[in-house]
Amino acid sequence: MSEATRAALVTGCGKRDGVGRATALRLARRGVQVMVTDRQATGVLNRRQEVVGVKDDGWRGLESLVEEIEALGGTAWAATGDIGEVADADRMVGACVERFGRIDILVNNAAAPQGLDRQEIASVPVEVFDEVIRINLRGTYLMCRAAVPFMREQRYGRIVTVSSMAGIVAVPYSTSYASSKAAVLGLTRSLAMDVARWGITVNAVLPAGIATSRAVLSLDPELDVAAEIARRGERIPLGRTAQADDIAAAICFLASDDAELITAQQLVVDGGGNGGAFLPGPES
Numbered sequence: 522m523s524e525a526t527r528a529a530l531v532t533g534c535g536k537r538d539g540v541g542r543a544t545a546l547r548l549a550r551r552g553v554q555v556m557v558t559d560r561q562a563t564g565v566l567n568r569r570q571e572v573v574g575v576k577d578d579g580w581r582g583l584e585s586l587v588e589e590i591e592a593l594g595g596t597a598w599a600a601t602g603d604i605g606e607v608a609d610a611d612r613m614v615g616a617c618v619e620r621f622g623r624i625d626i627l628v629n630n631a632a633a634p635q636g637l638d639r640q641e642i643a644s645v646p647v648e649v650f651d652e653v654i655r656i657n658l659r660g661t662y663l664m665c666r667a668a669v670p671f672m673r674e675q676r677y678g679r680i681v682t683v684s685s686m687a688g689i690v691a692v693p694y695s696t697s698y699a700s701s702k703a704a705v706l707g708l709t710r711s712l713a714m715d716v717a718r719w720g721i722t723v724n725a726v727l728p729a730g731i732a733t734s735r736a737v738l739s740l741d742p743e744l745d746v747a748a749e750i751a752r753r754g755e756r757i758p759l760g761r762t763a764q765a766d767d768i769a770a771a772i773c774f775l776a777s778d779d780a781e782l783i784t785a786q787q788l789v790v791d792g793g794g795n796g797g798a799f800l801p802g803p804e805s
Contacts, residue, residue: 528621529776530556530614532604532664533631535564535582538733540683541630542586543769548776549595553626556617557586558600560631567735568636573742575734596621604631604660614667623675626776627668629661629682629705635738638697650697657701658708665712669721678721679776682709683768686729686791706787713785722784724775729791732762758793 529548534541534557545555559565563582566575579585583599590597598620602609617624633656637649661682672678687695688702706725713723730736732750739749754761771790774780 527552527625528554528556528617528623529626529628530558530617530624530664530668531628531630532558532613532660533564534586534599535559535562536734537578537580537585538765539564539630539735540728540731540733540765540768540772541628543765544628544630544772545586545597546589546593547766547769547773548626549590549593549597551773551777552595554596554621555590556598556600556613556620556624557583557590558602558604558613558631559583560601560603562599562601565634567634567738569738569740570734571636572740604629604664605655607663610660610663610667614664614671618671624668624671625675625677626679627664627672627681628772628776629664629680630772631660632657632683633698633701635698635735639694639738641694642696645697650700653697653701654704657698658704661705662708665708665723669712669716672721673716673719676720678716678719679780680709680712680721680723681772681775682723682725683772684709684725684727684787686727686789686794688727689787709787710785717784722775722780724780724783724785725787726768726771726775727787727789727791728763728768729757729794730762731768732764736762754792756794757791761792763790763792 531545545557548555587597587599600613600616602613633653638653684705685702687699688706709725737746750762771788
């Protein structure tokens with residue numbers, strides 16, 4: 522089967538600068554039909570965005586993304602739903618199958634917004650911890666649970682989950698987030714063994730920092746976000762922070778037929794950021 526007849530469901534697509542949008546566009550350029558989803562049409566705000574606000578640039582979230590894909594000559598459909606709720610997860614997967622006749626690719630990209638979970642453990646409200654686990658782990662579980670029966674029937678599937686380097690390295694002020702992302706890696710490896718004989722692969726992509734609107738938590742309204750992202754990039758061996766499209770490229774590789782013998786694996790995309798000390802490069 523050619524990629525032009527494949528169908529994908531990507532979660533967490535509402536933000537203009539997010540990995541979900543970048544992934545959906547990459548898949549669409551390859552001819553894949555794409556169901557784009559999010560909890561809210563324009564994505565869920567993190568703590569900084571709630572306090573400081575978001576610039577109105579005319580972005581209408583999923584609706585705008587569908588229009589972008591159709592302008593490329595692709596096929597897309599949008600649905601909203603909470604991946605942490607059984608009924609919503611089942612409904613979104615069912616909508617993909619109803620619309621496109623199948624679901625070949627599931628990209629578990631949606632994640633809980635950053636905010637009160639990024640504190641020292643005694644300062645993290647229990648309900649905030651529960652919500653991070655509900656979205657990041659339970660949501661991933663429920664989306665896989667809904668999609669796997671259809672993929673088994675097809676004898677084909679690609680499941681790609683966006684975990685995090687926080688799931689495998691020590692990161693301060695991230696007990697909730699790191700716990701959820703480490704658990705997602707366990708889910709990924711175990712599920713891969715359960716479904717391998719049906720031609721279904723399950724892998725995880727592990728970004729470090731990504732230059733998106735969720736990346737900065739400072740509540741200072743005067744902060745130059747672009748400059749802050751650039752400063753973070755200076756500490757990375759390859760010299761820059763990952764862009765959403767860098768992560769999307771890794772996701773789309775694992776979702777492709779080129780990766781048919783890769784499963785139960787984790788692909789790190791961090792510019793060598795966890796590689797320790799590095800030598801200075803050539804002068805500009």
